Amino acid sequence: MINKESLTKHIKNTEERYVVMKTLNKVESVLKSHGVRVTDFYNPYEISLCIPILNQILDINYLVVGGYENAERRVIIIYPEYMEISEEEYPIGAIKVSGRFMKDELTHRDFLGAVLGLGLKREKIGDILVGDGQANIIAHKELCDYILLNLEKVSKFKINIERIYFNDLMKVEENxxxxxxxxxxxxxxxxxxxxxxxxxxxxxxxxxxxxxxxxxxxxxxxxxxxxxxxxxxxxxxxxxxxxxxxxxxxxxxxxxxxxxxx
The missing domain is CATH 3.10.290.10 (RNA-binding S4 domain)
Structure with missing residues (x-):
């Protein structure tokens, strides 16, 4: 087993240590079960805390993915070193939400609020891309069906909702x-x-x-x-x-x- 205390002794901040410890718990599970485990969605700083430590651990491999190349919030997929993971096996998915609204009428905060209003935790949701008449929501795959079944409105707008492939994610430029x-x-x-x-x-x-x-x-x-x-x-x-x-x-x-x- 790994020595978590030795690997994290340089981390003094309580919140940072909590993130890394959660990740190391996933590593231990992989080593015991020889299966695949995935972390919550992390921001770039949290990712930067975990990667140097993961690089010190033998017998595992990992991928950092968020659904598209420049994703801000990403998960770490941890698996035995002898395995290979394809994109189709990623434990995250994407949802398209569309309706009769313009980009200025609904913001990132509106979509995030609607999703969290279903009782979901922020760390289970990745990036939310907002454009005219639609938004793309990235989430843990196990929660995508729940969102599809339960998300009916965003703010005052009725919506249409469907699964999409990562290749179909919209391209959004920040203003x-x-x-x-x-x-x-x-x-x-x-x-x-x-x-x-x-x-x-x-x-x-x-x-x-x-x-x-x-x-x-x-x-x-x-x-x-x-x-x-x-x-x-x-x-x-x-x-x-x-x-x-x-x-x-x-x-x-x-x-x-x-x-x-x-």
Whole structure:
């Protein structure tokens, strides 16, 4: 059996340790049963915690899949090293929800809320792609039938619902609002204040209340230094990307270009 304590001794954060331990429990089950096990849907940071540890374990192999190439939320399929897993055997599936609604009328939050309203947990649901008149929902395959049978409305709209193949998933491009500004330092509170048009003091209080993630990692330090390309998620407000860091101005401030996802 594997030595879970030895493999995780470097992880001090309780939530991070919980994710990795859940994954290692799946590994133990694979080694005992010689079967296939799948994790919950993880964000990129949680995936990055698990992969280096999985790479240290003999006699298993794994796949990280989310239904399409650039999926944000993905599962780890763990199986004996002598096995091969085809796409048809992936334990996740996709559902198409369509109806008489436009993209601006229903958002990602509306579809996620409708699915969670069926009593499902967030970690069992992958990405939700939203377009004009439809949305694609990726979920654990065992739950797809349940969603098909029970999801009848999203917000006020009646819907049609059907299974689809991953090849039929819609291509969605994110829309951005470009914000140009300058900051005295590349601190988290400064960039968030510029990106969302709020004061640093107000932003700092929210950061201290565990409302912010940088590249999916929880950060509660207003002074945290950001780098070009960082993705910042602000609970209740949205997401921004520190797209470009330019030269300093005459007043010794950094010119920045921020993309706010809309």
């Amino acid at each position: 951005f609002k470009i914000i140009q500004g300058s900051v005295s330092a590349l601190r988290l509170d400064s960039i968030l204040g510029t990106g969302f048009g709020e004061s640093r003091n107000a932003i700092s209080k929210l950061i201290n209340n565990d409302r912010v993630k940088v590249n999916f990692k929880p950060v509660n330090q207003p002074s945290y230094i950001l780098h070009e390309g960082d993705l910042i998620s602000f609970k209740g407000k949205g997401r921004i990307i520190l797209d470009q860091i330019g030269n300093k101005t005459k007043k010794d401030r950094y010119k920045v270009i921020i993309k706010r996802i809309v």
